[in-house]
Amino acid sequence: MEIHKLKEYIKAAENISDMLYANDVSGAQKFIGETVNNVNNIYLGYINRADELRNRGIDIPVDILLSQMKNLMTAIDSKDIIMLADTMLYEIKEGMQFFIDVENELGGAQA
């Protein structure tokens, strides 16, 4: 995964959470769909590579990542704006930061 892409998703998570905390739901909706799709794909990509990465000395906390994905989907399904903003800013952003660390550890050459 390219690090600059992960950084873009961090920015997107911050922007979406700002809009949601400001209760600008219609503004946030323009970005949520695409961002959530991308986040899901990235998360699933790392979860699927968990065994491979463990063999390379990198531990992927699958349970935590799955829990974050679940929180994201619960927030969307129940239209819970605060939960969605919190999940974006404090879980998904943290997840993306973790993936950046992983990529750096893997060599960072792709960045």
Place this chain on the structure above:
Amino acid sequence: MSELAKKNIECLAAKMKDIEEGIQNYIDKNGASQKTVYIDRSAREELILAKEKDGRIWYLNSRYDAQHAAKVLADAQGEIHYRNIFLLCGLGNGMYLQELLKRLGSDNIVIVYEPDPEVFVRLIENVDMTGNFGDKRVLVFAEEINTNTFSQYFGIVFRYELIDLSKFIIPPDYGMLYSRQIQEFHDSCWRGANIIQGEKNTLADIGYEMADNVIANLWNMTKKSTINKLEEYIKKNIADISDIPFIIVSAGPSLDKNIHELKSAKGHAFIVAVDSAIRKMFEYGIIPDLIVTIDSHKPLVLFEDDRVKNVPMVVCGQSRQEIYAQQKAKMFAFTEDEFILKFYNHFGYDIAALETGGSVANNTFSLAMYLGFSKIILVGQDLAFTDNRKHAANVYDEPDINDEESDKYTYVTDINGEMVLTFRNFAMYKDWFEGVIKDHNEITVINATEGGANIKGAENCTLKEAIARWCNVNFDASIINNVPDVFSDDEAQAVYDYIVELHDRCNDLNKSFNEGIKNYIKLKELIAGGRTGGSTFNSVMKKIQRFNDMTDSEPLIHLISMYSSKNEHEALEGLYEEKKSADREAMTAADKGIALLEGYKQGCELTKQAFEKLIAGIV
């Protein structure tokens, strides 16, 4: 109740009557109910609130960093105009209000509306809100606690020029959890704004006529009673009015259908006619127990029947002077304006106001509540064009529904669920009824109009059925003829002297207005010359401030303002437009101040002339 809760309430009770009682009543009523609001801690150990609804827990603040989320919401309000009024629909853990206040100036106002009374109670029990609640810029309304007093404050906080500067803020998840309550709160603000707009239009159209009546009626008013005295008398002399229905008879087209039924209610209810319905009632030989008339513009043809003179009447200063002059029966005054209130206060008396949505039937409804009646029956209250007619037959000589008036029409839902045409202002009166019924659980309302608009909160049934159900006790309404007047005969000289004093004061006021204009001109010169910081500038500003303070406390200003209301509204139009620079704003304010005072000078002259006429009549 915890000590913290008491401290929080104290801060609010100092500026908002009834809130303490509202909270106590809510706790007494719901203290034992199952809790749905919980206290939790965020990741930063901030106290946060959560609501259980539809089988899941909803946090009302961020679970990670509540302060950050509150800051984002406050920052999202963008550039804040110094006169913005914010309507914050949700307190959460209090941080939304706290962060908003940090960004506001001293002239901004925040009206907080908390749609969940349980959230409000949990908050005041657990969070020190004294700093925010004690802030003079903050008013707080909580559902089921004190929202029934909201309309009173709305009229004080909002002025016509400020309506466009109001902004709603709904914190996240509040819209999801409390959409119905917030929509209703929004609707009540809309109603309030419509009333202010209506009052502004009325004042601009007939303000001079209203002021003329107030002055002309002044002497006669002091020979009459007030609704305050009527209320005292009823309280003292009627053991239990809870079983006595208060019937409000209006002149909607459906009155033709069931007016004959009213005869059987006579002696078993307090039958109160709004002025438009009098002729129709007399036509059927029904004498109302009381008539209410307010409009300074009401056609005198409504009062031509000699029998009117012998029916007790509720009036205000603005009611037609011809009616005051002809009336033989008891009259009970209330006040529609500050001048009359201050006039009575000058002699140590009080005179109550009656809330309204713009129609005399609204005032009459407020009268029923003020007098303590809890069962109200509405008759002839169509508030819509039933069978393409605006009023009952023989009430007014008025044009039929026509295309030329179509911009004044709108649709409302009728009692059968169909859409029906009505005047926009009729729809506003209907909204007012609905808001008051919603806010006052202590009253029960039957809409026995048998046609017209559906009034939410009122039960629809026939008048015959309503009378059969509610009019079962004997009630002799003639006892109200025994209500004492307010002023004693001994006070007549003092009243006369005060009227002369008010007349004489017009000359002094005129001089003050000229002085005020000079100060504004001087202010403009200083701004134009860039001399806005020196002692001369400060001295002029102080003079303007002193002048403004004087006008704020001067009773005659209210009359003068009525006479010059058209000028006043034009002068104030755009006063609070977005400010480009402090100088430009001060220049605009000075221009508008001059225009306002020029209008006041004319109003002052008319006030003086009206007092002269009154005094000549007394002598």
